Amino acid sequence: MLVIGGMGVGGPGNLTLSLLDAVRSSDQVFAEAYTDPEDMLTIKKVEELTGKKVIVLSRKDLEEGQGDQVLEPAKKSPISLLVFGDPFIFTTHLALKRRAEQMGIEVKVVHGISVLSLAPSCSGLDPYRFGPPVTVVYPDERYGYFPETPYEVIADNLSRDLHTLVLLDVKHEEGRYMGFSEALGILEKLEEKLSKGALRKGRPLILLSALGSPREIVNWVRLGDVVDDKIYNLPKSIIVPASIKFYEQVPPDFQRMLHRNG
Amino acid sequence: MLVIGGMGVGGPGNLTLSLLDAVRSSDQVFAEAYTDPEDMLTIKKVEELTGKKVIVLSRKDLEEGQGDQVLEPAKKSPISLLVFGDPFIFTTHLALKRRAEQMGIEVKVVHGISVLSLAPSCSGLDPYRFGPPVTVVYPDERYGYFPETPYEVIADNLSRDLHTLVLLDVKHEEGRYMGFSEALGILEKLEEKLSKGALRKGRPLILLSALGSPREIVNWVRLGDVVDDKIYNLPKSIIVPASIKFYEQVPPDFQRMLHRNG
Numbered sequence: 001m002l003v004i005g006g007m008g009v010g011g012p013g014n015l016t017l018s019l020l021d022a023v024r025s026s027d028q029v030f031a032e033a034y035t036d037p038e039d040m041l042t043i044k045k046v047e048e049l050t051g052k053k054v055i056v057l058s059r060k061d062l063e064e065g066q067g068d069q070v071l072e073p074a075k076k077s078p079i080s081l082l083v084f085g086d087p088f089i090f091t092t093h094l095a096l097k098r099r100a101e102q103m104g105i106e107v108k109v110v111h112g113i114s115v116l117s118l119a120p121s122c123s124g125l126d127p128y129r130f131g132p133p134v135t136v137v138y139p140d141e142r143y144g145y146f147p148e149t150p151y152e153v154i155a156d157n158l159s160r161d162l163h164t165l166v167l168l169d170v171k172h173e174e175g176r177y178m179g180f181s182e183a184l185g186i187l188e189k190l191e192e193k194l195s196k197g198a199l200r201k202g203r204p205l206i207l208l209s210a211l212g213s214p215r216e217i218v219n220w221v222r223l224g225d226v227v228d229d230k231i232y233n234l235p236k237s238i239i240v241p242a243s244i245k246f247y248e249q250v251p252p253d254f255q256r257m258l259h260r261n262g
Numbered sequence: 263m264l265v266i267g268g269m270g271v272g273g274p275g276n277l278t279l280s281l282l283d284a285v286r287s288s289d290q291v292f293a294e295a296y297t298d299p300e301d302m303l304t305i306k307k308v309e310e311l312t313g314k315k316v317i318v319l320s321r322k323d324l325e326e327g328q329g330d331q332v333l334e335p336a337k338k339s340p341i342s343l344l345v346f347g348d349p350f351i352f353t354t355h356l357a358l359k360r361r362a363e364q365m366g367i368e369v370k371v372v373h374g375i376s377v378l379s380l381a382p383s384c385s386g387l388d389p390y391r392f393g394p395p396v397t398v399v400y401p402d403e404r405y406g407y408f409p410e411t412p413y414e415v416i417a418d419n420l421s422r423d424l425h426t427l428v429l430l431d432v433k434h435e436e437g438r439y440m441g442f443s444e445a446l447g448i449l450e451k452l453e454e455k456l457s458k459g460a461l462r463k464g465r466p467l468i469l470l471s472a473l474g475s476p477r478e479i480v481n482w483v484r485l486g487d488v489v490d491d492k493i494y495n496l497p498k499s500i501i502v503p504a505s506i507k508f509y510e511q512v513p514p515d516f517q518r519m520l521h522r523n524g
Contacts, residue, residue: 013283014373017307018275045279086375088383094511111276111474113348114379116389121350121371127378128397132390132424156422162394212373249356 002074002100004093006086006112007031009235010212011038012045018110023050023080030055030070031082032062032091033172036234039084046082054082060173067096074105086114090135090167115237118211119165122218123239124249131157133165136183138176151190154240155198166238179229180207180236188223199223199240206239207232220250264336264362266355268348268374269293271497272474273300274307280372285312285342292317292332293344294324294353295434298496301346308344316344322435329358336367348376352397352429377499380473381427384480385501386511387468393419395427398445400438413452416502417460428500441491442469442498450485461485461502468501469494482512 003022008014023029023046031043031054043054061069070081087093087109100107120127134153139146150166157164166187168178184205191199201224209217210233217232229236244250265284270276285291291314293305305316323331332343349355349371362369382389396415401408412428419426428449430440446467453461463486471479472495479494491498506512 008278008375010373013280014278016270016276016278016375021275086379086383088386089379089389092388094386094509098511109383111272111375111380111383113270113278113373113375114383116379116382117348117351117376118373120378121348121373121376124350124356126354127351128394130394132392134390160418247356249360 001078001106001108002070003078003080003108003110004087004097005080005082005110006114007039007042007046007082007084008112008212009085009115009118010113010210010216011214012042014113014212015042015045015049016110016112019082019112020046020049022108022110023052023082025078026052026080027077028055028073029053029080029082030057032057032059032084036084036177038234042084043082058173062096067099071096071100071103071105074100075103084112086112086116089114089116113212115167115211115235116165119208119237119239120163122208122211122216123206123241125163125239125241126245126248129161129163129242129245131160131162131164133167135167135169136178136186137169138171138178139186146189148190148194151187151194151196151198154187155194155196158198158240158242161242163242164240166240168236168238170235177234178236180227180232180238181229183238184223184227204241206241208237208239209233210235211237263340263368263370264332265340265342265370265372266349266359267342267344267372268376269301269304269308269344269346270374270474271347271377271380272375272472272478273476274304276375276474277304277307277311278372278374281344281374282308282311284370284372285314285344287340288314288342289339290317290335291315291342291344292319294319294321294346298346299439300496304346305344320435324358329361333358333362333365333367336362337365346374348374348378351376351378375474377429377473377497378427381470381499381501382425384470384473384478385468387425387501387503388507388510391423391425391504391507393422393424393426395429397429397431398440398448399431400433400440401448408451410452410456412449413456413458413460416449417456417458420460420502420504423504425504426502428502430498430500432497439496440498442489442494442500443491445500446485446489466503468503470499470501471495472497473499
């Protein structure tokens with residue numbers, strides 16, 4: 001049996017009872033380190049509470065071997081693969097699940113807290129007013145690779161007065177975690193190029209960092225402001241808010257930094 | 263201090279370490295029973311693991327007293343208010359949080375797993391392809407109250423090839439939990455009335471019930487099929503899928519019922 005288990009985001013406190021139970025009854029436990037170098041704290045907590053050794057794999061390990069490292073032993077005995085967030089939100093392991101099922105392996109899913117719900121919850125914005133989310137990926141200008149999707153999704157959401165959750169790219173293998181200034185720079189370039197006015201200078205934005213953890217920072221800034229990435233913790237994401245309704249909770253001064261749960 | 267704590271959805275297994283820690287260090291613990299009569303199992307688990315007595319309040323208790331029942335003691339000592347899901351997703355307690363802060367009470371938030379992320383995760387559909395969610399509320403035809411918002415949001419999402427998460431109304435005080443057949447009946451009536459073709463008979467839909475729990479059922483049906491509400495557990499929600507992409511995980515036969523984690 002294979003358990004694909006979500007450790008949630010926001011650190012060890014967001015581990016669930018089901019996740020710990022699944023680990024306790026596993027013969028071998030693997031974890032995928034992915035979005036946040038500090039995620040090791042959560043993995044250590046799992047080891048401490050369950051007495052099991054967790055073998056950390058990279059996304060590359062999993063993808064290159066098509067998951068055989070976890071699927072082969074799962075044919076015979078209960079194996080857990082732990083991932084951050086929820087296994088099928090943004091870090092999608094659907095292909096692995098499908099492959100396991102094709103191999104006749106029983107798959108159990110344990111869900112975890114995801115940035116998809118944390119972002120509206122921590123921002124004070126209405127979850128009914130979020131359009132589809134989008135990820136800003138690292139462009140590669142040498143090859144003319146400069147995806148316009150983030151801008152298009154944001155512009156489309158704004159045209160319908162919907163907020164957008166914007167995730168920032170992570171290249172864990174290379175140790176690259178996109179910062180706010182880089183992401184905002186990419187969005188500003190897309191505004192120059194596509195000129196739909198969705199992301200003009202001065203436009204309010206919400207920077208979200210380490211959501212759900214004691215290191216959480218939620219901060220309203222304006223596009224064009226200088227942003228010091230070093231004061232924010234990983235993982236980082238952004239909300240591009242549409243109009244703000246009276247019942248949405250927003251700091252009266254856009255420049256005020258909100259520390260929550262700290 | 264007031265802790266507003268999310269117990270998640272899907273039963274006791276989805277309780278987090280942070281939630282249990284917050285309860286352990288509280289002088290008094292309140293919980294709001296809201297969406298699911300079986301939620302009492304989760305509240306009992308909190309009591310069992312923390313040794314604290316949990317006082318169950320209704321939403322009406324909280325709203326009529328503007329939360330004084332929890333805010334007054336929170337002026338002096340640590341108090342927890344536990345809610346299902348995440349406190350600020352769909353069961354929004356933002357007004358309570360704001361009132362506590364205005365009274366000078368420190369507020370700490372503990373997040374929980376929400377249907378907002380469970381729905382894409384459990385359906386196999388791509389979370390990047392969900393438009394805004396919507397709730398089907400109980401109409402009151404005596405007073406001509408028959409909200410068109412659910413239909414409008416679904417039609418708008420479909421026009422952009424986006425999936426829609428549809429939540430079903432709950433009137434906990436009256437013991438009314440909207441079933442699938444009632445919700446689908448309302449959507450069919452709206453199609454008759456507004457005739458945009460968004461919800462024609464035969465259209466595929468996904469019924470979601472007790473997501474994240476061992477009683478979870480995810481089932482594809484077609485609009486117009488007879489749906490037996492009794493085989494499904496609470497809480498219930500629906501996805502109106504847009505087109506299905508090759509990488510989304512969908513059962514090959516739409517009529518097949520999927521039991522997960524059972």
